[in-house]
Each structure stands twice: as structure tokens, then as C-alpha cells.
Amino acid sequence: MKSEPPHVGYHKLGIPEPIAPACRRPIFPLVAPRAFREHRAAFTTMRTLIKHALALTEPKSGLVLKGWVRTRRDSKGFSFLELNDGSCLSGLQVVVDAGIPGSADLHRLTTGASTVVEGNLVASPAAGQKWELRATRLELVGEADPAYPLQKKGHTLEFLRTIAHLRPRSNLFGAVFRTRSRLAYAVHQFFQERDFVYVHTPIITASDCEGAGEMFRVTTLKGNLDENPAADFFGKPAYLTVSGQLEGETFACALSNIYTFGPTFRAENSNTARHAAEFWMIEPEMAFCDLQGDMDLGEEFVKAMAQFTLDHCQEDLAFFGKFVDKGVQERLRFVVERPFQRVPYTEAIGILQRSGHSFEYPVDYGLNLQSEHERYLTEQHFKSPVTVFNYPREIKPFYMRLNDDAKTVAAMDVLVPGIGEIIGGAQREERLDHLRENMRSHKLREEDYWWYTDLRRFGTVPHAGFGLGFERLLMFLTGVSNIRDVVPFARTPGNAEF
RNA sequence: UCCAGAGUAGCUCAAUGGUAGAGCAGCCGGCUGUUAACCGGCGGGUUAGAGGUUCGAGCCCUCUCUCUGGAGCCA
Numbered sequence: 337m338k339s340e341p342p343h344v345g346y347h348k349l350g351i352p353e354p355i356a357p358a359c360r361r362p363i364f365p366l367v368a369p370r371a372f373r374e375h376r377a378a379f380t381t382m383r384t385l386i387k388h389a390l391a392l393t394e395p396k397s398g399l400v401l402k403g404w405v406r407t408r409r410d411s412k413g414f415s416f417l418e419l420n421d422g423s424c425l426s427g428l429q430v431v432v433d434a435g436i437p438g439s440a441d442l443h444r445l446t447t448g449a450s451t452v453v454e455g456n457l458v459a460s461p462a463a464g465q466k467w468e469l470r471a472t473r474l475e476l477v478g479e480a481d482p483a484y485p486l487q488k489k490g491h492t493l494e495f496l497r498t499i500a501h502l503r504p505r506s507n508l509f510g511a512v513f514r515t516r517s518r519l520a521y522a523v524h525q526f527f528q529e530r531d532f533v534y535v536h537t538p539i540i541t542a543s544d545c546e547g548a549g550e551m552f553r554v555t556t557l558k559g560n561l562d563e564n565p566a567a568d569f570f571g572k573p574a575y576l577t578v579s580g581q582l583e584g585e586t587f588a589c590a591l592s593n594i595y596t597f598g599p600t601f602r603a604e605n606s607n608t609a610r611h612a613a614e615f616w617m618i619e620p621e622m623a624f625c626d627l628q629g630d631m632d633l634g635e636e637f638v639k640a641m642a643q644f645t646l647d648h649c650q651e652d653l654a655f656f657g658k659f660v661d662k663g664v665q666e667r668l669r670f671v672v673e674r675p676f677q678r679v680p681y682t683e684a685i686g687i688l689q690r691s692g693h694s695f696e697y698p699v700d701y702g703l704n705l706q707s708e709h710e711r712y713l714t715e716q717h718f719k720s721p722v723t724v725f726n727y728p729r730e731i732k733p734f735y736m737r738l739n740d741d742a743k744t745v746a747a748m749d750v751l752v753p754g755i756g757e758i759i760g761g762a763q764r765e766e767r768l769d770h771l772r773e774n775m776r777s778h779k780l781r782e783e784d785y786w787w788y789t790d791l792r793r794f795g796t797v798p799h800a801g802f803g804l805g806f807e808r809l810l811m812f813l814t815g816v817s818n819i820r821d822v823v824p825f826a827r828t829p830g831n832a833e834f
Numbered sequence: 835u836c837c838a839g840a841g842u843a844g845c846u847c848a849a850u851g852g853u854a855g856a857g858c859a860g861c862c863g864g865c866u867g868u869u870a871a872c873c874g875g876c877g878g879g880u881u882a883g884a885g886g887u888u889c890g891a892g893c894c895c896u897c898u899c900u901c902u903g904g905a906g907c908c909a
Contacts, residue, residue: 409867412865412866431868447859460867462868484859485859487845489859494902498901549909602908604835604908605907607835706906756908757909829835
């Protein structure tokens with residue numbers, strides 16, 4: 337009779353396994369590595385995460401820690417192991433006396449090796465750490481080949497990008513990806529607490545002209561893709577989404593306040609520290625809302641994310657402040673405390689023209705604000721996040737609402753120091769005749785947007801929303817200056833390794 | 835895609851057109867309640883690739899590739 341593979345999922349998390357056999361059957365047959373099965377048999381005690389061990393206020397015996405060796409320092413008769421399990425930035429110092437069970441393998445516990453340690457948490461007699469674990473038992477789980485590329489010293493970010501499968505084991509990337517996880521949670525918390533409904537807009541779309549950028553084609557055709565598009569999987573050309581906004585609007589016009597939070601794809605050949613071909617975007621959309629309400633939400637959201645980082649990512653944030661961006665904590669406090677500056681586009685142009693600052697690109701009404709202009713506004717002039725609104729209609733997409741002056745549209749961009757544009761949003765054109773005219777002037781075919789214009793036929797409402805790049809938010813909150821370093825496995829032109 | 839810069843040992847970097855080195859990592863040994871431990875020894879190179887100039891090229895020239903910074907597009 338075939339034996340059932342051991343079920344490791346719950347045990348790994350330190351959560352008691354359910355007793356009922358039906359519940360114990362894994363949905364997917366997880367096959368445990370042999371080493372894991374062996375030490376699981378050897379250690380019946382629950383694993384303790386290092387973050388929990390370090391947070392203890394009293395000494396405690398009989399702890400089981402599992403993690404990776406960061407460094408080993410040998411002394412006469414005993415060794416120090418720096419153990420890290422990724423649960424927090426800090427590792428735990430493990431003191432291994434010669435002769436305890438498993439200590440014969442000590443010389444194989446080099447940097448990068450995985451191990452299980454059982455022992456007693458005691459106050460450390462030496463400076464440098466509050467607690468240390470006096471090991472009573474040691475087990476080597478997986479050796480690290482001498483070629484293990486992560487050394488005890490600092491590495492450049494460029495090198496770490498070439499070993500994206502190992503870099504989460506470094507201090508910086510552990511901190512980045514813990515922060516990313518917590519902020520993803522904070523995004524949902526923010527919107528759920530405000531009664532926004534989370535909508536999963538499609539990743540594959542047949543709208544071939546959403547206008548937000550170059551798109552990746554999704555096809556099952558071989559050979560010439562344009563010869564007979566009707567023969568393709570969806571009966572027409574299909575693409576990876578560049579935005580969930582249009583679909584999001586349909587749900588806002590039913591559920592009032594919605595948000596999306598998911599992957600987005602741009603096939604632009606952009607080679608900058610701020611662009612990736614695959615990134616996550618947050619797109620709230622609110623019915624019965626105008627541009628003011630939209631700007632309010634954007635500001636409240638950025639402030640909430642900064643506050644959350646200060647409150648819930650302290651250790652990692654302190655690390656960013658020390659090694660990545662000295663001013664990051666001060667900046668976050670500043671963002672939380674001070675109101676964002678709000679200036680109409682025309683006033684922003686005036687400020688730039690009167691600044692006396694020489695710009696490489698011209699500043700004039702009707703021209704887009706260049707990166708250097710945005711940076712001047714937020715970094716030099718206001719020295720705070722800035723919301724620029726009411727842009728000339730000519731430089732903005734068809735769906736933005738025409739203002740009463742008939743020259744500008746109700747668009748808004750939130751600019752932040754160091755990043756530039758972090759939010760782009762607008763009140764949407766809810767008037768059918770205006771929308772049709774906009775589509776004509778943008779040379780769009782109305783029949784491609786029949787369901788979008790339908791929203792304006794059937795119970796139209798003023799509504800507004802914005803898009804916010806999650807990675808850019810992370811860059812702003814952590815001080816990490818390259819988008820490739822806040823994405824686990826970055827996709828950029830010419831690079832889809834891992 | 836455009837502009838600029840860079841590519842030398844596993845990593846971080848040296849090297850007037852004239853014998854390719856150091857620190858760290860690795861391996862071996864020593865010492866030590868250590869803290870990116872310390873001390874000694876050993877191994878480690880198609881100088882990104884191709885071509886050219888030269889008596890001689892890591893260095894100068896051409897092309898290609900990769901990376902970085904800036905720009906555009908945008909989030």
C-alpha cells in the first residue's frame with residue numbers, strides 16, 4: 337500500500353495539526369525533503385521563530401529554532417552561530433559547546449547552511465545582544481557548498497540582482513520583502529476599513545487601446561499573428577492588462593467604492609530605476625466622488641502607508657535608515673504630519689517659470705511636466721509631497737472629465753520627493769456626449785468601448801479614482817532607489833531570469 | 835529607444851602602453867566569550883567578447899554584449 341507523503345504545512349508554521357484525518361489530507365501532496373522528515377522525527381517540539389524568541393522577556397528552556405547560518409565563530413571548546421530564519425532582521429546568537437549531540441557536524445555549518453537547534457534561551461553575558469541560545473542539541477539540515485555567494489560583508493545591489501534566488505537571505509532584501517508583505521496587508525486593511533470592495537479585474541484583456549502604454553500580446557497562434565486574429569484563442573487579439581481602471585469603473589458604478597490590487601504589465605522598452613515590465617498597481621475608484629475627494633483619498637492613503645511603516649516595520653525601517661537612506665524615517669514622519677501641497681497645473685507652471693532655475697526642458701502651458709520639473713516642485717520648492725491638478729486636456733487621456741473652463745481636465749498627480757509621480761488619477765468624464773467627443777478627438781473607435789460608454793447611458797454618476805504603483809510606494813517608504821530591488825524577481829527589458 | 839559611464843580572481847577594487855596585484859571569501863594551521871572575530875600559510879585570471887594599431891595592449895581605436903546613472907514613456 338502506498339504510504340501518504342508526510343504533511344508538513346502546519347508543522348512548519350508552528351500551528352497544531354488538525355486531528356480529523358480528512359483535514360489532514362493535504363490538498364496538494366507535499367513531498368518533504370528527506371532531511372526535513374528526519375529532523376521532524378527527531379524533534380517533536382514546536383519550532384519557535386527567532387522574532388518570537390527575541391521578544392521573550394524571561395529566559396526559556398527547550399526552544400527549537402530552525403534557520404540558516406549567517407556566520408560561525410569558533411572558540412576553544414565552543415562555537416558561536418549567528419542564526420537567521422527571516423522572521424525578523426536580527427539573528428540569534430547560538431552558543432554550541434563541543435560535545436553536545438550534533439556538534440560533530442559543527443565544521444560543516446558554514447555560512448548559508450541550514451540547521452535545527454534545540455536549547456535554552458538565556459541572557460547573554462557579553463555585549464552585543466540581549467539573548468543567546470545555549471544549544472543542547474544541533475542538527476545539520478543542509479550544507480552550503482563553499483561556493484555560496486553571500487559573504488559576511490556587504491555586496492553591491494548589482495551583484496545581488498544576479499543572485500535573486502539567494503538575496504532574500506541578505507539583511508537588506510529580507511527587510512525589503514518583509515516590508516513589502518506588511519504593506520500589501522496594509523493596503524487591504526486601509527480600503528477594507530473604509531468599505532471599499534476588492535475587485536479582481538482581468539489580467540488578460542481584449543481592449544487593444546487602453547492608452548496607458550505598450551501591451552504584451554497574449555496568443556495561442558503560431559506564425560503571423562495579424563493574418564487571422566479571429567482564429568486566436570479569444571477570437572480577437574488579446575493582451576496583458578496595463579490597467580484595471582476601465583473595468584474598475586464598472587464595479588464602482590455598482591458597489592460605490594472599489595479598489596483593485598494586482599499585477600500590471602507594460603511592454604515599454606523602459607530602462608530606468610522606476611520602471612518594470614511587471615508591477616503591482618493599486619487602483620481605487622469611487623462613485624459619487626469628484627476630484628477633491630480623489631485627492632483627499634490619495635493623500636490619506638499615502639499618509640496611512642507611511643504611518644503603518646513607522647508603526648509596524650520599525651526594525652527594518654531602522655535598517656533602511658542606516659544603510660539605504662539616512663533620512664527615510666524623518667521623511668515618513670514629515671509625510672504623516674504635514675498636509676500635501678495642492679497646486680493647479682497653471683500655478684505649477686508659474687512657480688517653475690518664476691523659479692529662476694534653469695531647466696533642460698522648456699516650461700510652458702500645454703507642455704508636460706518633465707521629471708526635472710516634478711522634482712523641483714516636490715524637492716526644492718515645496719519640500720513635501722505635492723498634488724498637481726487640472727491639467728490641459730490635450731496632454732491627458734480621453735476618459736478624464738472636462739472642467740468648466742473647457743481647457744483643462746480634472747486630473748491629478750501626486751509627486752513625492754525622490755520618486756516623482758507616485759499617483760496618477762482623475763475624475764472621470766461621466767457625461768456621455770463629452771466622452772464621445774473625447775473619444776473622437778483621441779481617434780478612438782467608440783464600438784471598442786461600448787460597455788464603457790454604457791456606464792454613461794445607464795444611471796451615470798460622477799466618479800473618480802487613481803492608480804498607484806505599489807513598487808514606487810515601496811521605494812518611497814524604504815528609500816530603496818531601484819525598482820528592481822523591491823520586486824522579488826524583476827522583469828525588465830531583456831531580463832526574465834528566475 | 836537616446837545620452838553618458840563602467841566591465842580585471844567567487845566578491846569589492848588597484849595596476850604611466852612594458853613581469854596582472856591587494857583586501858575579503860575559500861582551503862590548511864594557530865589563538866581566542868566571539869560580534870563583518872583575529873594571526874600565519876596555500877590555491878585562485880581567456881583583464882566581458884571579436885577585430886585592429888603597436889616591438890609590446892587590462893590601458894589606444896572599431897564593433898558587439900552586459901550592467902549602472904540620466905532622459906523619454908509612465909505607475
